[in-house]
Amino acid sequence: MTLTDPAADLAPLEFAVTRNLAARSAAERDEILAAPGFGTNFTDHMVDICWSKGGGWHRPRVQPYGPISLDPAAAVLHYGQEIFEGIKAYRHADGSVHTFRPDQNAKRLQRSARRMALPELPEDYFLQSLRELIAVDGDWVPSGEDQSLYLRPFMFAKEAFLGVRPAQKVAYYLIASPAGAYFKGGVQPVKIWLSEDYARAGKGGTGAAKTGGNYAASLLPQAEAYEQGCDQVVFLDQDGNVEELGGMNVVFVHKDGTIVTPQSDSILPGITRDSILQLAEDRGHRVERRAVSLQEWRDGVASGEIVEVFACGTAAVVTPIGTLLAAGFEDAQPTGTLALELRQHLTDIQYGRAEDTHGWLTRLDG
Template sequence: MSRQIKIEKTSTPKEKPDQRNLGFGIHFTDHMFIMEYETGKGWHNERIVPYAPLSLDPAAMVFHYGQAVFEGLKAYKAADGRVLLFRPQKNVQRMNISNDRLSMPPIDEELFLDALQQLVQVEKDWIPVEEGTSLYVRPFIIATEPFLGVRSADHYTFMIILSPVGAYYPEGINPVKINVENKYVRAVSGGTGYAKTSGNYAASLKAQVEAKDKGYTQVLWLDGVEKKYIEEVGSMNVFFKINGEVITPALNGSILEGVTRSSTIELLKAWGVPVSEKRISMEELLEASNNGTLEEAFGTGTAAVISPIGELRWEDHVMVINQGVTGELSRKIYDTITGIQSGKIEDTFGWTVEVK
């Protein structure tokens, strides 16, 4: 049964943006969900209110000690009018993994899903219907207690905001160029790499700026110890098709367990495509590129869904993959996942949740 959530509607609704020119993460809807946590009281005061700036104490612990976690998922409007979410249970499960690592309080799964569905229901007219668009959902938790001292906070705020979006990368489903990072380290096993926490992304920005200056869209991170084994792209997990087998780096404590990653693995297994999760080095990838067995490469993530990789630059080596065009398998995975998400393809996996 849905929880009673107080809803306060805005008196000044915004003008909706042009669906053909949305960009990503630029526009925000009229309302947001918010609730607070206090040690000894738990999560409380859940409500949907007009979208507005926050008022935080300058000593709020999130500013000083970085207790912040977030998630990302999408809502879609099917041709028959249904509003669909894609595997939202995975997001609350992962958020609680992040909460645990950052010593933050867990969110009740039922409460998370109720809040999400009620907010999306309020804002369903904001869901774009143009090809390649969706309503991006950003849940997040921050430590709000005003205190200067290194410990877990006693007060937190949980929020969900919504943004109508187009493609995450300007290239869309066309291949991106990626620089393999050798200098900087994002995460190591035992750290926070497997959690979706803001600091992980802050740690990646310097390398991303340098890659962009070289003409590359994103960064491929290597392991933080030997700088030898492939881990993930800044905003995506990564897959390589080598001699008919699809390989993705095994989860090792420093790689985020992506929802689209797990969906891709399930799809490939259902199709009978050989797929394995294992450690793979840049030397192995370069060898496959040189001998012609590196057939495709692509990233997976909520924002981009599937992003083919057309070029990898590692040290002095430039690997052009599949002649720099989108591979057949990459396209099939993209079409299938987005088809299920938008209700165009039957969901035989039970991945979508209808908002009612």
């Protein structure tokens, strides 16, 4: 089901810009950027674009960051018709601001929209929204080591209607939050809890869409993981195959150099994962995207066939997995150097320290 043609009417949008009269001072902003954390501080402005069945995409604007007014009958509050993305902006040494593979985020947002019966935002509009926000809030992009500006585009059904059908009025927003280094003191292997009682998604479900319901489904098992002293939770599908963590993809390195990652229609296709795998192929590694059972994982580690296991995603980039814990076992995971080498290569590209041979970077300012 396609509610709008993502390739139609691609004349640039004309954004109205309303400056935030209560914007933080340079000193206040610098204080936040000195220790930004993650997802707790937000920039002074946000992007807002409306969509309606009759009017398409319209009324684009940059406005002060603040509360969103919703009718109590708004469809998103009752049926969860909502999607989002996660992408970062990086400050390069020359002061310029770049983002990484935004075309892939735009395409994934369109796929998520299609699955959730929402309109597909054209790729050009997606990229323009990033540029419009950076044009007013570019000073919020930090320059510290491993720091970035996390960009959160999201879309939801705002029509006030309690019938069960796709909403005919939708809102697209873009907000931004400065992000510090994910790992303080260096990257450390994480401990993973195996969820055997809960599923994140099912065959034919919404697992491949970046929608809030998938993350809501992961919160209870994630809390269970914390109770077990673990950092993250890993899910299995109905056939006992490995899916993904609560917010990251899983990757296995075999002793012959082959890299294997789980793939199915219930797993979110990770842009960081695909980039890491491309860099691995550039180094001569063979990559396989296929089903991986829990038994294959455990047997591979026990026999020495699997020599390294790591997870990857937008926030953490890459993190080694050091332990897999379940109700009936605790398996130490082998650690190697490939994960951190690939992480370093990827971040060097993102921050402009290494050549971007794949054309992944897009400049947002200027």
